[in-house]
Amino acid sequence: xxEYDSERVASLLASRGFVPASSEMDADVVFVNTCTVRxxxxxxxYSFVGRLKWLKRAKPHARVVVGGCLAQQEGKKLLERFDxxxxxxxxxxxPRLAGLLDExxxxxxxxxxxxxxEFGEHLPGPQGAANPVSRFLTIMQGCDNFCSYCVxxxxxxxxxxxxxxxxxxxxxxxxxxxxxxxxxxGQNVNSYGLKNGDITFPVLLGMISGIEGLLRIxxxxxxPKDLSGELMETMAExxxxxxxxxxxxxxxxxxVLGMMNRGYTRDDYLRKIEMLRQKMPDIAITTDLxxxxxxxxxxxxxxTLSLVEEVNFLSGFSFKYSDRPFTAAARLKDKVPEKVKSxxxxxxxxxxxxxxxxxxxxxxxxxxxxxxxxxxxxGKGQMSGRCEDFRVVNFPGEDHxxxxxxxxxxxxxxxxxxxxxxxxRADSLEISS
Ligand code: 5AD
Ligand code: SF4
Numbered sequence: 001x002x003e004y005d006s007e008r009v010a011s012l013l014a015s016r017g018f019v020p021a022s023s024e025m026d027a028d029v030v031f032v033n034t035c036t037v038r039x040x041x042x043x044x045x046y047s048f049v050g051r052l053k054w055l056k057r058a059k060p061h062a063r064v065v066v067g068g069c070l071a072q073q074e075g076k077k078l079l080e081r082f083d084x085x086x087x088x089x090x091x092x093x094x095p096r097l098a099g100l101l102d103e104x105x106x107x108x109x110x111x112x113x114x115x116x117x118e119f120g121e122h123l124p125g126p127q128g129a130a131n132p133v134s135r136f137l138t139i140m141q142g143c144d145n146f147c148s149y150c151v152x153x154x155x156x157x158x159x160x161x162x163x164x165x166x167x168x169x170x171x172x173x174x175x176x177x178x179x180x181x182x183x184x185x186g187q188n189v190n191s192y193g194l195k196n197g198d199i200t201f202p203v204l205l206g207m208i209s210g211i212e213g214l215l216r217i218x219x220x221x222x223x224p225k226d227l228s229g230e231l232m233e234t235m236a237e238x239x240x241x242x243x244x245x246x247x248x249x250x251x252x253x254x255x256v257l258g259m260m261n262r263g264y265t266r267d268d269y270l271r272k273i274e275m276l277r278q279k280m281p282d283i284a285i286t287t288d289l290x291x292x293x294x295x296x297x298x299x300x301x302x303x304t305l306s307l308v309e310e311v312n313f314l315s316g317f318s319f320k321y322s323d324r325p326f327t328a329a330a331r332l333k334d335k336v337p338e339k340v341k342s343x344x345x346x347x348x349x350x351x352x353x354x355x356x357x358x359x360x361x362x363x364x365x366x367x368x369x370x371x372x373x374x375x376x377x378x379g380k381g382q383m384s385g386r387c388e389d390f391r392v393v394n395f396p397g398e399d400h401x402x403x404x405x406x407x408x409x410x411x412x413x414x415x416x417x418x419x420x421x422x423x424x425r426a427d428s429l430e431i432s433s
Pocket of ligand 2: 143144145146147150151152153187188223
């Protein structure tokens with residue numbers, strides 16, 4: 001979501017004649033896009049913004065803008081705390097950025113934190129896109145779920161689905177501009193359209209699938225409670241929707257899930273996993289997990305470990321619980337000591353790593369379909385892409401393969417990527433056998 005917002009900002013600034021600077025020192029406007037979902041990224045954001053003080057000293061005409069969740073959460077307090085910040089732009093402020101920068105140019109210092117629920121006309125162009133082949137596309141804003149640990153509903157506002165016509169127009173524009181994969185974004189994409197939209201998520205997926213030239217569709221994030229049989233059918237029947245799902249479970253304990261206000265039990269979650277695998281036996285399932293939620297006992301934590309074993313996730317992101325402002329969990333007593341949280345996190349991460357390595361190693365000697373996204377970090381003659389389950393695959397190849405589907409024989413499994421050689425290209429020209 002934040003990356004997509006950064007693309008919108010880059011695109012908007014480009015339309016006003018700005019060009020990307022090579023470093024903060026070269027910039028006339030520095031936009032810091034922030035995340036406060038956990039305490040750690042919030043600390044990082046504060047220290048980065050703090051360090052920009054020297055920039056303002058060296059270059060008084062430069063403008064410093066703080067955007068995203070920290071901006072929304074703290075509002076004008078950021079102007080009081082950092083006198084080198086010119087503009088605080090909340091999560092709904094991007095469509096207003098150009099006008100606000102004009103006011104800032106007149107010497108004002110401003111904080112914009114209204115929830116406007118406007119999407120704005122300005123959508124991301126190729127400028128600032130992290131990757132022109134694989135593009136993000138936001139289909140909804142905000143969240144209504146109020147998981148008790150989560151700041152998102154407080155800093156991004158209520159859930160609003162974008163009209164399907166706007167989403168489709170943007171999708172077509174992105175594909176016309178060279179995108180071959182679209183990653184649909186929302187805090188809870190499974191509930192797209194249920195509250196204020198014209199169509200449901202599976203129907204939207206079907207319409208986007210019809211766009212010629214588009215090779216793959218992914219979406220994130222799915223909430224387990226809203227994952228419907230209809231969506232599973234749509235995925236199973238489509239040859240464009242990747243057989244991959246990120247389905248955050250957060251905990252394997254019913255006690256903790258209840259306190260988290262997640263709206264499902266361990267059994268509900270396991271049943272959905274079973275249904276997914278019945279319809280798509282090869283589906284890659286990843287997750288998010290929190291350890292040390294207030295009141296989490298050793299027994300609760302053991303339930304999380306056993307769930308991870310049982311589901312056999314391809315991979316998972318795991319985090320130590322941290323108090324977030326405005327949230328119900330922040331007010332709970334019985335906080336888990338930091339040392340206990342660290343021990344549980346290490347144990348969980350070890351288990352996830354072992355499982356992930358086993359998945360990786362199993363692929364050696366197999367052919368995988370890769371959407372080539374561009375040159376790999378290794379440089380010329382080495383290309384990179386992602387296979388259906390979202391793993392990075394690197395292989396020797398030429399630039400012109402970017403945007404194509406190729407088949408790669410996996411020869412080596414490294415911790416963060418697979419390496420192999422291309423055996424087949426989607427245009428049916430066989431390279432080797
Ligand atoms: N503490 C720790 N992890 C959190 N997450 C969200 N809020 C918190 C918090 N207060 C994690 C969840 C979520 C991911 C984006 O961040 O696992 O799925
Ligand atoms: Fe946060 Fe829960 Fe909404 Fe996800 S579904 S954004 S965890 S409140």
